[in-house]
Amino acid sequence: MKDNRYMKRLEQCVSHMKETGLNALLLTKPSNMFYLTGDGRLCAYAMISQDGKVALGVPSTDVEDVTALAHFDHITGFEDEVGMIHSIAHHFEHFGIHDGTVGLEYTFLTQSMMGMLTHPHAKPESIAVKDCTHILSEMRMVKDPEEIERIRAAAKVADTGMKAAIEAVKADVTESQVAAAAEYAMRHAGAEEFWRTYVASGPRTNIAHGLPTNRTLQPGDLVMIDIHPVVNGYSADICRTVCVGKPAPEQQAAYDLYLEAQQATIARIKAGVGMVELEHTIHGILSEAGHGDHLFGPPIHGVGIEFEESPLPPGHAFFHGEKAPPPLPANVVIAVGNCGLYIGPWGVRVEDTNVVGVDGPETLTSYPRTLESA
């Protein structure tokens, strides 16, 4: 069952492998396997040889399911970790790979998983290992039309989830219950899954990763809601901040400033723009207003199979095993507004998912950007 799209991806992958001097890839990250083969799941691997052969190893229970989903036919089932190790050895042998270098995903594999995959019973000791993270990240950066349609569908579901969440915002409701409203609405609107839901309120809007707690919302609280549905395997990223009741003037002023910085950055998106230029735009407006010390995290990142993926700003890319991104080609999809403005007693953040178009941005998430919730 070979689909042209997957054959083309395999060809690209093989071409990158040759450039990088890799004789094989041994992938275990579900999003990378999904992109390359049509199926990605936990406790599984895909081995790709430089002459374009593909083998999948999956739990024995899953062979039939993977056969229906994956676009390559060489699928092996294993019973446990020992079986997995032996099946990897079998594929090295079967593909005739006895030396050279195999690429592993250093940004996904834990140290102990590295130990399993490079165990002498799995990988011949004569084969060296090397990080291959950047290959799949670069391949996934520019989206084809079907991928953009899937992200567009996820963005619509994200808007629906945001509407439900904001409608749930009122005094005495918990952060967790606001998250419940968003997640329930997203699943009923067509999401098969979602990435982490963030809901943070009051002083918790000032933290970097506001996972929901049982804190109850108070009148005058800001509430930051950041959601990421998965629809047909693709995600979208939207964040809104709203107030429980009427915002204070200083809250409104911070929000207006942040929204201005975010929208000015989105306005600069078009094919050929650099990530650094976009990062400087949002940081620059906030810094000029005296808030250079009130930001945290990458303001811009890619969106696709994962809600945060390549391209990353160069500083973060380095620590995540990526190369600094090139000037953005058309059809890269990026979320803008992730850094937030953390004033101290509270913070604000507004984030939207955008396609890099030839002449400008197309913003896919569209839920209204207003601090007053009703």
Added chain:
Amino acid sequence: MKDNRYMKRLEQCVSHMKETGLNALLLTKPSNMFYLTGDGRLCAYAMISQDGKVALGVPSTDVEDVTALAHFDHITGFEDEVGMIHSIAHHFEHFGIHDGTVGLEYTFLTQSMMGMLTHPHAKPESIAVKDCTHILSEMRMVKDPEEIERIRAAAKVADTGMKAAIEAVKADVTESQVAAAAEYAMRHAGAEEFWRTYVASGPRTNIAHGLPTNRTLQPGDLVMIDIHPVVNGYSADICRTVCVGKPAPEQQAAYDLYLEAQQATIARIKAGVGMVELEHTIHGILSEAGHGDHLFGPPIHGVGIEFEESPLPPGHAFFHGEKAPPPLPANVVIAVGNCGLYIGPWGVRVEDTNVVGVDGPETLTSYPRTLESA
């Protein structure tokens, strides 16, 4: 702000460090940090010295929040990855650690995170590194009374979630919508979060990790629901399999057999029992009935801050950086029934969370175990 419980845990930790020959621990796994300090979050670390000093490094935005939650006072904020690396170097210097060995969590750290934490600007090159996974896993294995109360509360929420999920099961509903019902009910019953929700139906009940999809339930389908709320930082694990309408005789027979094996295994739980004995009980009954090849994954695992944690059966423990568990002391909490019985066209699984008592088991999850859903 030093709580006796946390001082005791720190003393135990230091004692393990001395036994293992570790001069410091550098922890980044949120569950381990939560257990040891009272706060665990992403993008943060805890450094523990052999003389019992504790330092936390967190995003600069989060310092105030962590100060309110953690039971140790030495908290440093950083702005980005470079700042994190420099703050680690500062703590090595401040604690006077210039050589010896530092313990890292090899089962949690990705290869690229290992690179960050052992970067020459973070860790003095004269300090060696070694896996410390087993220290925190062993410490967390036996639960104190407050921990058991929290798991008990999570088990009640899990029962509530299962009731809502099973009430949502009917033809033409999607797996994702069944998951929505469970998650919404768990959050409204008091869960601040949940670990992965599994909902698999029809032929998908035959796979090892049945994350929900948009498949619509059909009359006669089996539906496998596996949920894990988090309440006050602690989890519980429950799985039920139900039929859409009336089950076929062979479905009922497989279910009855699996339930018999699961219940017989739970009946053997008491202080001093071995994990291998429990594993042999459930595997033995299923194998004698001719299903030795129809199982997958560890049938039994610990439950606590994580829904799957130590103790793991010895075979799995090895690959997860753990030692083989000792005979189980009282107040270990284990889930029984995780292996499932995968017949081919469909599978069944029933799983419950249990406290190891001095004289026998206490089963915390109690939702009725019946294949017919109504």
